[in-house]
Amino acid sequence: MNEQVIAIVLAAGAGTRMKSRRAKVLHEVAGRPMLGHALDAVRSAGIDRVVTVVGHDREQVEAAVGRLDPTATIAVQTEQRGTGDAVRVALDAADASAETYLVTYADVPLLSAETLRGLVDEHRAARRAVTILTSEPEDPTGYGRILRDADGGVVAIREHKDASDEERATREVNSGILVVDGPFLDRAVRALSTDNAQAELYLTDIVGQAVSEGLPVGAHVLEDVWQTEGVNDRRQLVRLGRELNARIVDRWLTEGVTILDPETTWIDTAVTIGRDTTLLPGTQLLGATTVGEGATIGPDTTLRNVEVGDDATVVRTHGSDAVVGAGASVGPFAYLRPGAVLATGAKVGTFVEIKNTRIGPGAKVPHLSYIGDAEVGEGTNLGAGAITANYDGVNKHRTTIGTHVKTGCHNVFVAPVTIGDGAHTGAGAVVREDVAPGALAVPASGQRTIEGWVASRRPGTPSAHAADQNTQETSGGDEQEPQ
Numbered sequence: 001m002n003e004q005v006i007a008i009v010l011a012a013g014a015g016t017r018m019k020s021r022r023a024k025v026l027h028e029v030a031g032r033p034m035l036g037h038a039l040d041a042v043r044s045a046g047i048d049r050v051v052t053v054v055g056h057d058r059e060q061v062e063a064a065v066g067r068l069d070p071t072a073t074i075a076v077q078t079e080q081r082g083t084g085d086a087v088r089v090a091l092d093a094a095d096a097s098a099e100t101y102l103v104t105y106a107d108v109p110l111l112s113a114e115t116l117r118g119l120v121d122e123h124r125a126a127r128r129a130v131t132i133l134t135s136e137p138e139d140p141t142g143y144g145r146i147l148r149d150a151d152g153g154v155v156a157i158r159e160h161k162d163a164s165d166e167e168r169a170t171r172e173v174n175s176g177i178l179v180v181d182g183p184f185l186d187r188a189v190r191a192l193s194t195d196n197a198q199a200e201l202y203l204t205d206i207v208g209q210a211v212s213e214g215l216p217v218g219a220h221v222l223e224d225v226w227q228t229e230g231v232n233d234r235r236q237l238v239r240l241g242r243e244l245n246a247r248i249v250d251r252w253l254t255e256g257v258t259i260l261d262p263e264t265t266w267i268d269t270a271v272t273i274g275r276d277t278t279l280l281p282g283t284q285l286l287g288a289t290t291v292g293e294g295a296t297i298g299p300d301t302t303l304r305n306v307e308v309g310d311d312a313t314v315v316r317t318h319g320s321d322a323v324v325g326a327g328a329s330v331g332p333f334a335y336l337r338p339g340a341v342l343a344t345g346a347k348v349g350t351f352v353e354i355k356n357t358r359i360g361p362g363a364k365v366p367h368l369s370y371i372g373d374a375e376v377g378e379g380t381n382l383g384a385g386a387i388t389a390n391y392d393g394v395n396k397h398r399t400t401i402g403t404h405v406k407t408g409c410h411n412v413f414v415a416p417v418t419i420g421d422g423a424h425t426g427a428g429a430v431v432r433e434d435v436a437p438g439a440l441a442v443p444a445s446g447q448r449t450i451e452g453w454v455a456s457r458r459p460g461t462p463s464a465h466a467a468d469q470n471t472q473e474t475s476g477g478d479e480q481e482p483q
Contacts, residue, residue: 005049005120006098006182007042008090011035011065011106012055012077017233023057025106026064027237030244031268031286034231035061037109039069044113045120047102051075051090082200083176084192091186100124101185103178103203107230110244111177115227119220123179129215130184130207132157133177135225143173144204146219154217157204161197172221174204175228184215244269274310292326306336309344322354325361343378357388360403372396373415377403383427385410402437 015024025035032040035052042050050069054061055077065072075093077086087103102120104111115133123131132154134146145167147156157174158167180188188206196202210217222228231237248269249262256275259265266284267273273291280298285291289303292310297303299316306319309326319336325344330336334348339356342348346359349366357371360378365371367384373396374388380401388399389412397415401407405419408427413419420437428443435441454464 004099005047005102006094006096006100007045007047007050007102007104008087009035009038009042009050009052009072009104009106010083010086011038011061012053012080012086013107014056014080015107015232018237019234023060023064024231026057026060027231029109029231029237029241030248031270032109033064033068034109035064035106036068037269038104038106038111039065039072041111041113041116042102042104043069045102045116046113047116049073049094049096049098051094052106053077053086053090055080055086081194082198083203084189084201084205087185087203088189088201091189097186098182101180101182103176103180105176105230107232108175108177108228109231109240110229110247111227115222115224116177119177120179122218122220126218127216128179128218129181129210129213130217131179132207132217132219133175133222133228134172134219135175135222135228136171137173137225137229140168140171140173144176145170146172146174148172154207154219155211156208159196159198159202159204172219173228175222176203176230177228178203180206181215184210301331337372371399374399374401374413376401377405377421379403380405381407383407383409383411387412389414 011025013024018024018027026033029037039050050072052065052072053075058076062074065074073093075090077089100120102116119131119133142160144157144159145163146154147158147167149155160168188209191209192201192205194200207217226243229240231240245266248267249259249265252267252273253259257273258278260279261281264281265279268286270287271285271289274293276293277291277295282300283298284302286304289306291297291308294311295308296313301314301317304320307323308314309324309328311326312324312328314324315331317331317334317336321338322336322340324330324342325346327345328342329347333351335353337353337355340354341358343359343361345362347364347366348354348359351368352365353370355372357374357376359365359376360380362378363376363380365382365386369382369386371386371388373390380403386407390396390399399413399415400418402419402421402423404421405423407425408429410428411425412430414430414432417431418434420435420439422438423435424440425431426442429441431441454467458464
């Protein structure tokens with residue numbers, strides 16, 4: 001497809017039924033705004049020139065277009081007077097003419113590039129003035145009906161509110177998506193009138209105009225009715241989201257991924273997964289997450305923008321903007337925060353939180369630990385309860401732990417601090433100073449016990465009462481008999 005096709009994406013509607021502060025077309029389906037799905041479908045169909053019409057929530061939508069498709073032209077419909085007016089605005093903003101125009105919508109997230117290519121190709125091959133993408137849903141309520149003559153030719157599109165009872169009995173409906181001859185479209189939209197139930201300029205009225213001029217009009221009937229379904233409220237958003245997710249899951253099943261429970265597995269559009277990976281129930285792979293081959297993810301795991309290497313295992317974990325290396329092990333009940341990087345064969349175990357930290361090859365943080373703003377070297381093992389005290393109330397500081405270090409249980413590393421290669425630390429150590437390679441760091445003094453502290457400092461408390469009772473029992477309780 002060449003530049004003689006211009007795509008017009010209509011994204012100016014109010015979306016009041018969403019009852020949201022967010023523009024309707026920016027609500028997400030499978031991890032991508034509906035507007036993003038529309039722009040991606042158009043670009044993937046091979047169309048190079050795109051005009052997006054914005055109106056309601058203009059600032060939000062215009063900013064989103066800038067992020068999603070920076071080369072798209074923005075057309076502003078200042079007053080929402082219908083789809084015909086929106087197309088007129090787009091033609092004015094395009095500052096160019098084309099042999100063919102494709103008109104589509106920003107709220108049909110399942111519409112595919114293949115369908116758009118087929119629609120344009122059929123239109124050109126048949127040399128029509130207008131080709132309409134149509135379908136036959138089980139319930140056509142609310143859709144404009146396709147009216148045909150006795151020979152099956154398309155003669156008009158009648159909006160639901162303007163249709164007679166006989167016309168409403170027709171199941172073939174207009175999706176709103178059209179391919180139109182360029183010179184005819186420019187002439188036709190400027191001749192539209194508001195003589196209808198909603199007093200708007202209907203783009204669909206150009207069909208009747210083409211017929212009256214004796215120009216060929218046809219319909220491209222799409223069996224997959226899901227592709228033409230739009231979103232007007234949150235119920236429809238959920239419904240189409242489930243359908244798209246089911247299609248994504250099915251595609252990965254055909255690509256060699258094992259998904260034990262498709263009903264509880266959610267995979268966003270941009271996610272990639274390698275062969276022989278297994279997704280267990282309750283898994284969500286979101287954003288730009290990538291998973292290598294032979295990995296096991298889940299159950300009950302949510303990963304957003306996480307890179308998982310080959311043969312890694314991630315169990316009951318929440319992670320975002322992190323990297324899990326090949327053969328690494330995470331969880332259960334682990335939390336990978338942004339900047340967490342696990343090298344090949346590393347382990348992050350139960351109730352462990354990692355943030356802005358690199359865990360080296362084969363290094364282990366097995367239990368009950370918080371490691372933030374740190375570097376942990378190859379082969380190091382951090383004992384249970386390890387904490388990097390990285391924040392001094394004003395700034396964050398880093399902890400550097402060398403290779404093959406062994407730390408005791410309940411260690412606190414007060415950053416900035418460096419533990420040298422091969423060093424060891426004793427249980428309960430609070431490490432405030434650097435530890436040389438191969439050295440042993442232990443608590444500065446032995447245990448100190450202050451007798452009677454509770455009785456003097458916490459009198460009348462349950463602890464004091466319990467201590468007093470124990471003291472009486474161990475001392476024999478009753479006084480001795482006099483001699």
